[in-house]
Every structure is written in C-alpha cells, then in structure tokens.
Amino acid sequence: MIKRNPYIANIKAGYLFPEIAKRRREYQAAHPDAKIISLGVGNTTEPILPHINAGLVEGARRLSAAATYSGYQDEGLLELREKIAAVFYRGAFGADEIFISDGAKCDIGRLQLLFGAGSPVAVQDPSYPVYVDGSVLIGAAGGWTGAGYAGITYLPCTAENNYFPDLEKLPENGLLYFCSPNNPTGATADREQLAVLVRAARRTGTLIIFDAAYAEYIRAGALPKSIFEIDGARECAIEVNSFSKPAGFTGVRLGWTVVPRELAYAGGGSVNADWARVTGTIFNGASNIAQYGALAALESEGILEMRKLCDFYLENARLIREALSRLGVASVGGDNSPYIWARFPGRKSWDVFAEILDKCRIVTTPGSGFGPSGEGFIRFSAFGHRADVEEACRRLAQFG
Ligand code: PLP
Numbered sequence: 001m002i003k004r005n006p007y008i009a010n011i012k013a014g015y016l017f018p019e020i021a022k023r024r025r026e027y028q029a030a031h032p033d034a035k036i037i038s039l040g041v042g043n044t045t046e047p048i049l050p051h052i053n054a055g056l057v058e059g060a061r062r063l064s065a066a067a068t069y070s071g072y073q074d075e076g077l078l079e080l081r082e083k084i085a086a087v088f089y090r091g092a093f094g095a096d097e098i099f100i101s102d103g104a105k106c107d108i109g110r111l112q113l114l115f116g117a118g119s120p121v122a123v124q125d126p127s128y129p130v131y132v133d134g135s136v137l138i139g140a141a142g143g144w145t146g147a148g149y150a151g152i153t154y155l156p157c158t159a160e161n162n163y164f165p166d167l168e169k170l171p172e173n174g175l176l177y178f179c180s181p182n183n184p185t186g187a188t189a190d191r192e193q194l195a196v197l198v199r200a201a202r203r204t205g206t207l208i209i210f211d212a213a214y215a216e217y218i219r220a221g222a223l224p225k226s227i228f229e230i231d232g233a234r235e236c237a238i239e240v241n242s243f244s245k246p247a248g249f250t251g252v253r254l255g256w257t258v259v260p261r262e263l264a265y266a267g268g269g270s271v272n273a274d275w276a277r278v279t280g281t282i283f284n285g286a287s288n289i290a291q292y293g294a295l296a297a298l299e300s301e302g303i304l305e306m307r308k309l310c311d312f313y314l315e316n317a318r319l320i321r322e323a324l325s326r327l328g329v330a331s332v333g334g335d336n337s338p339y340i341w342a343r344f345p346g347r348k349s350w351d352v353f354a355e356i357l358d359k360c361r362i363v364t365t366p367g368s369g370f371g372p373s374g375e376g377f378i379r380f381s382a383f384g385h386r387a388d389v390e391e392a393c394r395r396l397a398q399f400g
Contacts, residue, residue: 016369049305055296059289076100104242120174125154126370131177163187167200186333216246317382323393
C-alpha cells in the first residue's frame with residue numbers, strides 16, 4: 001500500500017473546531033432540552049446585503065449569455081485586482097501584485113509552498129491554527145511536544161506585553177505569521193508597533209505573512225489596516241485578506257493576496273514571480289460569480305454595506321464585553337475586531353469552556369486551542385444573531 005505523508009502524522013489529532021463541535025454534540029445528547037447558543041466559531045451569520053448580493057446575481061447572469069460568459073481567470077479579473085489596489089492600497093500596487101483567491105485560509109495554506117520545509121516559522125502565541133498546522137503539513141515544523149510543535153517559535157502575546165510579542169526571539173531568515181486585528185485576542189497593532197515589526201523583520205531577514213482578514217473592523221482611525229502603510233514593508237511582507245468577514249462571504253469564498261514586486265529571496269529571486277507560477281500551477285482561480293460580488297462590494301454602496309455589517313457584529317462584541325465586565329471578568333478586543341479575549345487567571349481554558357456550557361448553555365472557544373499562551377483564556381466570537389447574543393449575555397449572569 002502507498003505510504004502516508006509522514007508530516008500528516010505530526011498534526012495533533014482533533015482540529016480545535018471539530019473538537020468543540022464534538023463536545024457540543026455530547027452535551028446536547030446528555031441535555032436534549034438545552035437550547036445551546038454558539039459564541040464559539042468565527043463564522044458569519046447575517047445575510048449578504050442587497051447591493052453586494054446584486055453583484056453576485058449579476059455574476060451568475062453574465063455566465064448565462066455568450067457575450068458576457070467567462071471561463072478561467074487565473075489570478076483574477078483585472079478589474080477586481082485594480083479596484084482592490086485602488087480601494088484598499090490607494091493605488092500603491094499594480095494589478096500584477098494582487099492575486100485573487102478563494103479565501104485567505106486557502107492562500108495561507110498554499111503560501112508555504114514557496115518556502116518549503118527548510119525555513120523556520122514563528123507565530124504570535126496564541127494564533128489562528130492554520131499558521132502552525134500548515135507549517136507542520138509542509139514539514140517546516142515537527143511533532144507535538146505537549147507544549148507546542150517542535151521547531152515553531154512561539155512569541156507569547158499576553159496581558160503583560162499588551163498582546164504584542166517580543167521580537168528579539170525572532171529566528172533569522174524565516175517566516176513570521178502576524179495577524180492584526182488579531183484572531184483570537186482581538187488586539188490590534190498600532191502604527192508604531194507595526195513599524196517595530198517591519199524593522200525587526202528587515203534586521204533578521206524575516207518574511208512577514210500579514211493576515212489582515214479583520215481590517216475592516218478597525219474603527220480607531222489611527223490604527224493601520226494594512227502592513228503596507230508602514231515604510232519598508234514592501235521588501236519584507238506578503239498580505240493576505242478576505243471578503244469573508246466584512247461582506248459575509250464565508251460561504252461564497254473570495255480573498256486576495258498582495259505580493260510586492262520588491263520581495264526577494266536570499267539570492268535575489270522574485271517571490272512575486274514564483275507565486276504567479278505556484279498559483280497558476282495548483283489553483284485555477286476564484287469563482288467568477290464571487291468576483292462580481294466583490295466588485296459590487298468595492299463600489300461606494302458596497303463599501304457602506306461592508307461597514308454596516310461590521311458595525312452590526314461590533315455592536316454584538318460591545319454587548320458581550322459589557323456582560324463580561326458586569327461579571328468582573330477582564331477582557332480585551334471587541335472594539336476593533338469581532339473577538340473578545342476573556343481572562344480566567346489560574347484556570348484551564350477547557351474547564352472554563354465546560355463550565356460556561358453547563359451553566360449558561362453557551363459554546364465558546366478555549367484559548368489553549370490557539371497556542372500555549374492561550375491557556376487561562378476564553379475567546380468569545382461576536383458572530384451571531386442579535387437576539388442570540390442578547391440572550392447569551394443574559395445567561396452569562398449565571399456564570400461564576
Ligand atoms: N484569517 C483569519 C485570522 C481568520 O480568522 C480567518 C477565518 O476565521 C481566515 C483568515 C479565513 O478567511 P477565509 O474565509 O477568507 O478563508
């Protein structure tokens with residue numbers, strides 16, 4: 001029989017979210033009458049707003065006529081790449097530096113094909129699981145040690161350092177995944193912090209993969225929405241982003257990745273040229289229907305709709321933060337991001353998860369699932385219908 005890729009065996013059994021779903025099912029089976037509310041996963045719940053939805057419908061209509069039909073688009077519709085450059089980057093990038101994808105997570109998984117097994121990987125700890133799991137699958141990290149994966153540099157982001165890591169520990173000539181606004185902590189790096197990050201990356205030869213999937217949730221005007229607002233980032237960063245969370249495209253699937261022309265490997269080869277080669281080889285482009293939806297999202301009515309949708313979830317976040325504060329639970333996030341990171345000092349995350357499920361019938365996410373420094377924390381997601389969030393906030397009073 002064929003042998004299994006040995007790197008798959010290195011992945012710890014049970015991805016976080018299936019494990020949470022399993023525990024929810026077990027609880028429901030034991031308590032069949034319990035009406036469980038989920039504040040656990042980062043999945044959107046509200047409908048796509050009308051102008052953007054009309055763009056999707058138009059995309060489908062165009063496929064039905066010979067004059068407007070389109071097939072493979074490889075790196076994406078030119079008009080969409082130009083519009084992304086204009087709306088999100090003030091025209092600072094050419095269309096050849098913007099690659100349309102079927103989502104940020106998919107590109108995060110594919111990007112490591114550029115660097116292979118030999119490049120060291122650092123992550124903010126806690127972090128979105130695919131950064132670490134993707135590194136394990138490509139062989140850039142080893143097996144689970146009980147306190148993290150061998151070979152990954154975990155950079156703790158804790159209350160003590162205000163959720164910004166100590167970059168002195170950055171390995172030389174490796175990759176750093178950096179997410180702001182952050183999933184799961186909700187912390188958003190300010191301009192000075194990102195400038196420190198870019199300086200550290202350039203000093204150490206690090207390539208930053210900057211995940212800006214929640215940038216449209218930023219409400220504090222001074223906070224940067226892109227790593228490319230920082231001088232020098234073009235030589236050391238790739239940015240991934242997505243329409244999932246601002247436009248409700250989690251099920252539609254559309255994202256983009258910015259790979260600047262200036263970005264070079266040791267020895268001078270072009271990362272941009274390689275990314276075009278890799279995506280052209282293993283990815284045949286995103287759905288044209290989804291791309292027409294994204295074009296509508298980038299018109300002025302669409303931009304207003306994205307703002308309205310993010311504001312809806314931010315109001316949920318405010319309600320959750322207030323409910324936690326009434327309980328005396330310290331939390332961060334939820335102001336420029338849809339996640340609230342609640343602190344339960346001295347307790348195990350899975351124990352708090354079980355207690356909240358049992359006393360309040362609310363599913364949350366245990367912080368330890370995002371990395372060793374997440375122990376003692378719970379992530380609350382603001383993605384939910386308003387009535388459910390309000391009911392969850394009432395029920396939280398039963399905790400503690
Ligand atoms: N990046 C972060 C930080 C996320 O939290 C998520 C989804 O939860 C994604 C990327 C995935 O985005 P997409 O739906 O575009 O794959």
